[in-house]
Amino acid sequence: MENIGALAILLAFCLSLYAIVGSIAGKLKSRPFLVRSAERAVYAVWFLLTLASGILVNALLTSDFRFAYVASRSNRDMPGVYKFAAWWGGQEGSLLLWTWILSCYAAVVVWQNRKKFRDMMPYVTATLMVTQAFFLLLITFPLSPFQVLAIGKEVTAAPDGSGLNPLLQYWAMAIHPPTLYLGYVGFIVPFAFAMGSLITRQPGDAWIHTTRRWALVTWLFQSCGVLLGAGWAYAVLGWGGYWGWDPVENASILPWITGTAFLHSVMMQEKKGMMKVWNIVLISATFFLCIFGTMLTRSGIVSSVHAFAQSPIGKYFTIFLALHIAATIWLILDRLDYLKSESQLESVVSRESSFLFNNLLLLASCFAVLWGTLFPVISEAVTGEKISVDAPFFNRVNVPIGLFLLFLTGVGPLIAWRRSSLDSLKRAFLWPAAVGVVTVAALAALGVRHFYALMSFGLCAFVTSTIVAEFGKGAWTIRAKTRMNMARAMVELTHRNTRRYGGYIVHMAIVVMFIGFSGAAFNQDKTIEVKPGDRFRLGRYELRVKDLKQGETPNYRWGNVVLDIYTDNEFLGALQPEKRFYKVSRDQSSEVAIRRRLNEDLYVNFSGVAEDGRAVIQAYVFPLVSWIWVGFATLFFGTLICLVPSKVRLQFPKTKVVGVVTQDARVSR
Amino acid sequence: MKRYAKFGILIVVIIGTLVWLAVGGINESKTYYKTVAELEQMGNDAYEKRLRVAGDVEKGSIQRKGREVRFMLRQEKELLEVVYDNIEPLPDTFRDGAQAVCDGKLARSGVFNATKIQAKCASKYEAKPGQNPAVQKSGV
Numbered sequence: 016m017e018n019i020g021a022l023a024i025l026l027a028f029c030l031s032l033y034a035i036v037g038s039i040a041g042k043l044k045s046r047p048f049l050v051r052s053a054e055r056a057v058y059a060v061w062f063l064l065t066l067a068s069g070i071l072v073n074a075l076l077t078s079d080f081r082f083a084y085v086a087s088r089s090n091r092d093m094p095g096v097y098k099f100a101a102w103w104g105g106q107e108g109s110l111l112l113w114t115w116i117l118s119c120y121a122a123v124v125v126w127q128n129r130k131k132f133r134d135m136m137p138y139v140t141a142t143l144m145v146t147q148a149f150f151l152l153l154i155t156f157p158l159s160p161f162q163v164l165a166i167g168k169e170v171t172a173a174p175d176g177s178g179l180n181p182l183l184q185y186w187a188m189a190i191h192p193p194t195l196y197l198g199y200v201g202f203i204v205p206f207a208f209a210m211g212s213l214i215t216r217q218p219g220d221a222w223i224h225t226t227r228r229w230a231l232v233t234w235l236f237q238s239c240g241v242l243l244g245a246g247w248a249y250a251v252l253g254w255g256g257y258w259g260w261d262p263v264e265n266a267s268i269l270p271w272i273t274g275t276a277f278l279h280s281v282m283m284q285e286k287k288g289m290m291k292v293w294n295i296v297l298i299s300a301t302f303f304l305c306i307f308g309t310m311l312t313r314s315g316i317v318s319s320v321h322a323f324a325q326s327p328i329g330k331y332f333t334i335f336l337a338l339h340i341a342a343t344i345w346l347i348l349d350r351l352d353y354l355k356s357e358s359q360l361e362s363v364v365s366r367e368s369s370f371l372f373n374n375l376l377l378l379a380s381c382f383a384v385l386w387g388t389l390f391p392v393i394s395e396a397v398t399g400e401k402i403s404v405d406a407p408f409f410n411r412v413n414v415p416i417g418l419f420l421l422f423l424t425g426v427g428p429l430i431a432w433r434r435s436s437l438d439s440l441k442r443a444f445l446w447p448a449a450v451g452v453v454t455v456a457a458l459a460a461l462g463v464r465h466f467y468a469l470m471s472f473g474l475c476a477f478v479t480s481t482i483v484a485e486f487g488k489g490a491w492t493i494r495a496k497t498r499m500n501m502a503r504a505m506v507e508l509t510h511r512n513t514r515r516y517g518g519y520i521v522h523m524a525i526v527v528m529f530i531g532f533s534g535a536a537f538n539q540d541k542t543i544e545v546k547p548g549d550r551f552r553l554g555r556y557e558l559r560v561k562d563l564k565q566g567e568t569p570n571y572r573w574g575n576v577v578l579d580i581y582t583d584n585e586f587l588g589a590l591q592p593e594k595r596f597y598k599v600s601r602d603q604s605s606e607v608a609i610r611r612r613l614n615e616d617l618y619v620n621f622s623g624v625a626e627d628g629r630a631v632i633q634a635y636v637f638p639l640v641s642w643i644w645v646g647f648a649t650l651f652f653g654t655l656i657c658l659v660p661s662k663v664r665l666q667f668p669k670t671k672v673v674g675v676v677t678q679d680a681r682v683s684r
Numbered sequence: 685m686k687r688y689a690k691f692g693i694l695i696v697v698i699i700g701t702l703v704w705l706a707v708g709g710i711n712e713s714k715t716y717y718k719t720v721a722e723l724e725q726m727g728n729d730a731y732e733k734r735l736r737v738a739g740d741v742e743k744g745s746i747q748r749k750g751r752e753v754r755f756m757l758r759q760e761k762e763l764l765e766v767v768y769d770n771i772e773p774l775p776d777t778f779r780d781g782a783q784a785v786c787d788g789k790l791a792r793s794g795v796f797n798a799t800k801i802q803a804k805c806a807s808k809y810e811a812k813p814g815q816n817p818a819v820q821k822s823g824v
Contacts, residue, residue: 182776254772363690375695379702386706391717401717403736405787405800408709412702419698540771542751603776622773625748633751633773 017082020070021161024111027063027118028151030056034144038137050137054125057140060147061122064115071108071160075101080173083162084108090178090599092570097179100189104179106313107160109192113309114150116193116200121147124204132221135211142207146306149335157327181597181604187247191240195267198237199305202270204229205277206302209295210343213350223281223294228658230298234278235654237271242647253605253620255538255635257643260409265388266308269381273301276377283370287432288357292347293374295354299343304381306336311388362434369427376416376423383412418470421529424522425478428485428515447484451477468536475526475533482519482526489516511663513656520653528646534615534639542622544629545576554636556617557581561589563630571595576621576630580610592621592632616640715787720762723790730790737764737796741803743780757784757796768798778803 034056041049071084075098080086088101088108103109121143128136154160163170182188205226212222244267245257258264277297283290314329347354360367386393387404394402429443454476455469463469490504499507509516541553550559562577575593579586590608597604610617615638622631715734723730723737739759746755752769766786768774778784778801788798 253776256772360687360691362687363694368691371691372694372698375698379699383702383706390710390714403715403717404710405713405715407713408706411705411709411712415705416702542771601779603779605773605776620773622751623748631748631751633771 016070016074016079017161017163020067021155021159023063023067023070024151024155024159024161027060027067028148028155030060030063031144031148031151034060035141035148038140038144042137050140053137053140054129057118057121057125057144060144061118064111064118067160068102068111068115071111072099072102075099078176080176081163081170082160083164084160086164086173086176088176088179090176093178093184096189097184100183101179103192103196104183107154107158107162109196110150110154110158110313111160112193113196113200114147114154116196117143117147117150117203120200120204124207128225132211132225135208135215135217135222137211138214139207139211142210143203145339146203149331153328153331157331175599178597178599181595181602182251185247185251187243187250191243191247194236194243195240198233198235198240199270199308201229201233201236202274202298202301202305204233205298209298210346213295213346213353216350216353218353220281220284220291223284227281230274230278230281231654231657234271234274235651237267237274238650238654239647241267241271242643242650246644246647249640250607250609253607253622253633255607255616255618255637255640257640260384260387260406262388263312265384266311269384269388270301270304270308272377272381272384273297273304276374276381277301279370279377280374283367287367289359289367290370291354291356292351295347297374299340299347303336303340303343304385306332306339310336364430364435364440366427366430366432369423369430373420373423373427376420380413380416383416384409414467417529417532418467418474421471421474421478421526424525425474425481428519428522429481444481447477447480450480465536468533471529471533475530478522478526482523485519486516509656510659511661513659513661517653517656517659520656521650522653524646524649524653526646527649528643531639531642531644531646534637534642537638539636540633541635542631542633544625544627544631546629551634553617553634554615555582556587556636558590558619558632558634560630560632570599571597574621574624576619576632578608578619578632580617590617590619592619594621594623611641613641613645614638720757720759720764723764731792734787734789735796736785736787737766738783738785739764741778741780741782741784746780757786764796765794766796766798768801770799772800774801775803 034053037049037053037056041047041051041053071082073079074082074085075089076095078085078089078091078098084105084107085101088104089098093101101108103112121140124143125136125140128139132139164173165171205222208222208226241264244264248259249255249257277294280290280297281294284294310329310332314332360371362368387408391401391403394400425447426444431439451473455473458469458472463472486505486508489508490501493499493504493507494501497504497507509520539554541551543551545551545560547560547562550557552558557580559579559581560576561579563574564577565572565574567573573593573595575591578590578592580588580590588610590610592608593606595604595606596602605620605622607618607620609619615636618635618637620633620635622633625631713734715736717736717738718726718730720737720739723735737757737759739757742756742758742763746753751771751773752767753774754765754767757764757766766788768786768788782803784801784803786796786798787800788796790796
């Protein structure tokens, strides 16, 4: 089996090379059958990689410990789900997953466009296959997932595997990597179309229209991947943090930032014919950051807690990235003439300008994160001393950027294209601004003194009122015309222009998340040594230690603390944080206990037993943290709405405002 | 050109502020990677800068008292005493023999006050290329 698997990968590698050569040669020499055969090669690559993945997964599920990969990532007693998840639990397997996802995407793209874009499709195929070939190269030669254990020349099986790290045996962790990969890999599709469009010197923005859904779905996967990772860190790592600016976390947020910038700035191209070069640059940057992110995670060039140790693939990635970036830059510079802007910026106070600053800030944030992540590498190259920067650096730069972006979230959608008069500004923003100011004043009066938290809550109130006003105005007009009730009118409104109102829902999700982030300004914590019968206070809670227990399962030994939670002598429930000690791997793991509520989470970690036999407990109160996960759900929902086709196809000349509905609203006032 | 001048000024102001914040952030949190042997040669500098030291946790040296944890960090032949006392609990991977990365400051007494510790078990995550933990374990 292992031979078939390895052979399938080798064959897929050859076929992907053939697809590159075949499609380009077929296009240049006008031989449609060559182009066709290249497309069939794409399907064949998909088939072969599916076969290879199937073999690996089968080996994992049946605990075939002849495979080195299986022996080091799995063991007999592990639940089936995690045996399957071990597919992406290690280096070779996760590269195989990456490659397989790419082959799926490529096959779908080729299939969807088998009758469309005959002109640029060969180049799209070739672009996709260049990356495909690169990843196949990695798993064919340096990092084959199909290595077997052997003594001398004889293949042997290990008696049992060493198991997946217990930290990774958690539901969100099982789906976090594939979700993130679906995002990472997906950005290649808009990139490939951008390249195809550049190479064939197409004017217009066909590549943007045809890949809008791809970009959105990919962005959604990326968002889910990042947030699942955050949720996992919160629930598993024991200190209640969800974001630590670790290099690998940064690697996942970088393409998300540029992807977000891209989703916004394409609107400028679609509506105004501006920022054409910029959009190509953005999608290319996003794609390269995806590859870069994979490289950071997989090569260990920057030390990280996610720590896949040093591996030889860093230099492969560096060469691939360097060549690819150089080629892309050359191509963009060569085709600049086809990317002329059709209109100009007119005023600082305009929709165009808000897009511009949105992009500027997102890019600044991306650059800062990249800079901070690579600081050890850069400083070593420049000064010879390896220096790293930590959370304070990232927070100082990104918190103000985040707040400014939040502000633009409220301003952007309402401000007029081209230029805004003072009068229209007043009409649109007087009330929302007032709501924001009142919120800040009220919170300040209640004793909130944290500057950024105050700003954040104020801006959240401001943005929320602009969004509510937009929905309200639109729905009111529909209600007046059709006599629907208000709720029905809201649905109708959203359905008429899903892209716009779905976008508002996503904006609302971001607001909700910001409320959650701001809660961190009021975290409380306490570390204490206790024995049964002790009680201690944290915030408004009283925690009474009821019992210390110990026990054993076949897999691990455990100890836990039973705590009863009271507020003002009212019993709220019990929490049982646990510590596990796995017998085979000798790993420890902490199972924290969390009482999740919308207003605040009570979070208790049992960090061990002190020498005198008392339990060391760490207890935290995290206000508003749940809002982040609520925001996550809202974001998911809003993005899905964006993907639903609009009921009314809005036809508008390029320089006109999108919202027919609000114009009606304005007339009706 | 007045229009573009306005944009220009705004952009310069924004970027300028961010750069100013970034420089502050870097100065506040920059941490120098040093080996234990290098610490001794640094002289007075060693007590002022934030440092990052990596090594293995010496077997049997971990002592816990409340949330304070003391242990010896070994890097080749050098040993360094480390004290950790912070709200974040130590990672589960921190134990005898684990590889640990400690961020913090060196006190005049020669004890290293760590504010952040990352740890990984050498065998667990990923073996160095060419050596497989399962093979070692099964005694092959």
